[in-house]
């Protein structure tokens with residue numbers, strides 16, 4: 001198994017109060033598999049994904065196990081953790097503008113990890129950067145490498161962020177609402193690119209999303225999270241009609257079905 005989270009519990013202490021955030025969370029992602037993690041805001045999805053890279057506040061207390069490619073992340077040495085973060089798993093966030101330094105050229109942001117973390121020469125890193133930009137469907141990559149983030153659209157920037165995440169050739173992608181900030185058409189384009197890359201490279205993807213239609217259509221399996229616990233695991237295809245847990249049904253009933261959106265007349269009445 002590429003990612004195996006087993007009985008992960010996490011509390012964060014703030015102002016003397018111990019806040020339980022995750023409670024015995026278990027989930028797995030195999031190589032070549034797209035796995036969804038859905039649930040309402042604050043249910044613990046991002047905390048789970050960040051824990052995979054051992055990113056949590058120093059006041060956190062953590063129990064359980066997280067293995068990435070067989071390495072136990074929670075007790076990993078500095079070197080092992082560095083390897084996991086630089087070449088085993090990468091995270092993509094919602095806002096590409098926050099992920100890229102606004103005063104650095106795209107090419108510098110893209111090749112940074114290769115040069116400074118993986119010790120690749122600048123010319124090899126530039127060649128790899130160009131290749132990655134082409135792989136995420138960016139035309140005229142040489143020109144883009146010289147541009148600054150404000151010169152690119154949101155969809156283009158998210159492609160750059162995906163390319164940057166792939167520089168260490170990770171096997172696992174943690175996509176935290178990675179397309180939520182994009183308009184519907186751009187979202188579909190970015191998701192299609194992500195799917196192509198996932199298939200070509202046999203990547204495992206943990207896809208965190210609020211969009212249950214997307215989770216159902218895009219994911220092989222979906223975990224449903226509620227108040228820090230996994231309450232249900234379903235095949236993507238079964239999400240809308242196979243849910244057993246009361247919370248999953250409530251979550252699904254809150255999703256407007258296409259064709260059943262309130263029209264302006266009924267809203268006005």
Ligand SMILES: Nc1ncnc2c1ncn2[C@@H]1O[C@H](COP(=O)(O)OP(=O)(O)OP(=O)(O)O)[C@@H](O)[C@H]1O
Nearest residue numbers: 012014021039040041042043044045046047048057
């Ligand atoms: N650094 C922190 N200190 C204290 N509490 C935190 C911290 N990070 C997260 N939390 C709390 O942990 C809970 C889970 O947050 P998390 O961001 O993982 O949820 P989420 O399901 O990803 O929500 P969203 O969908 O809104 O991103 C929330 O109650 C949040 O307030």
